[in-house]
Amino acid sequence: MKFSSQEEYGLRCLLCLAREREGGGLAIPAISQAEGISTTYVAKLMRILRRGGFVKSARGKIGGYTLSRPPDQIVVGEVLALLGGRLFEPEFCDDHAGDLEVCTNSTDCSLRSLWRAVQFVVDQVLRKTTLQDLLRNEQKMTFWVSGLLNLSGEPNLKQLFKPL
Amino acid sequence: MKFSSQEEYGLRCLLCLAREREGGGLAIPAISQAEGISTTYVAKLMRILRRGGFVKSARGKIGGYTLSRPPDQIVVGEVLALLGGRLFEPEFCDDHAGDLEVCTNSTDCSLRSLWRAVQFVVDQVLRKTTLQDLLRNEQKMTFWVSGLLNLSGEPNLKQLFKPL
DNA sequence: ACAAATCTTGACAAATCTGTATAGATTATG
DNA sequence: CATAATCTATACAGATTTGTCAAGATTTGT
Numbered sequence: 193m194k195f196s197s198q199e200e201y202g203l204r205c206l207l208c209l210a211r212e213r214e215g216g217g218l219a220i221p222a223i224s225q226a227e228g229i230s231t232t233y234v235a236k237l238m239r240i241l242r243r244g245g246f247v248k249s250a251r252g253k254i255g256g257y258t259l260s261r262p263p264d265q266i267v268v269g270e271v272l273a274l275l276g277g278r279l280f281e282p283e284f285c286d287d288h289a290g291d292l293e294v295c296t297n298s299t300d301c302s303l304r305s306l307w308r309a310v311q312f313v314v315d316q317v318l319r320k321t322t323l324q325d326l327l328r329n330e331q332k333m334t335f336w337v338s339g340l341l342n343l344s345g346e347p348n349l350k351q352l353f354k355p356l
Numbered sequence: 357m358k359f360s361s362q363e364e365y366g367l368r369c370l371l372c373l374a375r376e377r378e379g380g381g382l383a384i385p386a387i388s389q390a391e392g393i394s395t396t397y398v399a400k401l402m403r404i405l406r407r408g409g410f411v412k413s414a415r416g417k418i419g420g421y422t423l424s425r426p427p428d429q430i431v432v433g434e435v436l437a438l439l440g441g442r443l444f445e446p447e448f449c450d451d452h453a454g455d456l457e458v459c460t461n462s463t464d465c466s467l468r469s470l471w472r473a474v475q476f477v478v479d480q481v482l483r484k485t486t487l488q489d490l491l492r493n494e495q496k497m498t499f500w501v502s503g504l505l506n507l508s509g510e511p512n513l514k515q516l517f518k519p520l
Numbered sequence: 521a522c523a524a525a526t527c528t529t530g531a532c533a534a535a536t537c538t539g540t541a542t543a544g545a546t547t548a549t550g
Numbered sequence: 551c552a553t554a555a556t557c558t559a560t561a562c563a564g565a566t567t568t569g570t571c572a573a574g575a576t577t578t579g580t
Contacts, residue, residue, distance in 0.1 A: 302371075406558095419555075
C-alpha cells in the first residue's frame with residue numbers, strides 16, 4: 193500500500209498555491225521551480241486539479257493558477273481521492289445485495305471488510321485535514337495529528353514513531 | 357492510495373492455507389484452483405511468502421506449503437508490509453536529525469507528518485488483525501472491525517459505509 | 521496587428537508493476 | 551533407478567504508471 197507519485201506531487205503543487213497569501217496565483221514555471229518538478233509535469237498535475245475543481249486557471253500574459261477556495265476549505269482526503277483514487281472501491285466485491293448483506297464468498301468478503309476498515313480509519317484522518325492544516329511546520333503538525341487521533345500528552349506521541 | 361495486486365492475491369493465498377485445519381498443507385495447483393489464480397503466479401507469491409517467513413515449503417511428491425505459525429499468530433500488517441511495502445518509509449524526508457527534530461523543509465515535512473499519521477492509523481487496525489480474524493464471514497468481520505475502531509452499536513456501523 | 525507569456529491537449533517514451541513461460545532441483549514411491 | 555509430482559529460479563512479455571514533448575489556443579500589452 194503506497195501513495196502514488198501523482199498524489200504526492202499533486203498535493204505539493206496545491207500546497208504551493210496555499211502558501212500564497214490572499215489568493216495570489218502562481219504560474220506553472222513558479223510552481224515548477226518551488227517544488228523541483230518539471231514544468232510539463234506541473235502542467236499535467238494542475239490540469240487534473242483544475243478539472244477536479246480545486247484550482248482555477250487564467251491564460252494569457254498575467255495568467256496562472258489560484259485555489260478555488262480558501263485553504264481551510266480544501267479537504268486533503270478529497271484531493272487525494274482525485275489524484276489517486278480510493279483504497280476501497282464499492283465494486284471491490286459485487287456478489288452481494290443491500291447495504292449490510294453478507295456476501296456469498298466469505299474469503300473475498302473478509303478481505304472486503306478489512307479493506308473497508310482501513311479505508312474508514314484513513315478517512316477519519318484525511319476528512320479532518322485541510323490544506324491550511326498542512327501549512328504548519330512539522331512539530332505543530334505532529335501535535336495536531338496527535339490530537340486528531342485522540343491521543344494526548346508526550347508518551348502517546350512516541351506511538352507515532354513506533355514501527356510495525 | 358491503493359492496495360497492490362500482490363498484496364491482495366498474496367494475502368488470499370495465505371488465507372487459503374489458514375483455512376486448512378490442523379496445519380494441513382496445500383500444493384500450488386490446489387491454491388491456484390481455490391483462488392482462481394494461475395499456478396505460476398501462485399508459485400511466485402508463495403516464494404515471496406516463504407522468504408518472508410510466513411510459510412514453509414516441502415518439495416517432492418507429497419510436498420506443498422503450510423503456515424509457519426498458527427493463523428492467530430500471523431499478523432496481517434506484517435504480511436502486507438512484506439507483499440507491498442510500507443506507506444511511510446523512514447527515508448521519506450531525511451533532512452532531519454533526531455526523533456522529534458523539526459525538518460528544515462516545512463512543506464516536505466508537513467506531508468511527512470501526514471503520511472506518518474495515516475500510517476499510524478492503518479497500523480492500529482492491521483497490527484491487531486491476524487489471519488484467524490479474517491476467517492470469519494463478512495458480518496462477523498464487520499462487527500469485529502467495529503470493535504477494533506472503538507465504535508459501538510448499530511448507528512456507528514453505518515459509518516463504515518459512509519463515503520468520503 | 522503583433523509579440524510574449526501563459527494555459528491546454530493529446531501523443532509519446534521510460535519506468536515500474538503484473539502475470540506468464542521455461543528450465544531446473546528435490547523428493548516419495550514403485 | 552525411473553518416474554511423477556512437487557517446489558525454485560530467472561527471464562520475459564503485457565499492462566499500467568510516470569514523466570516528457572510538441573503543437574495549439576488564449577490573453578495582455580505595445
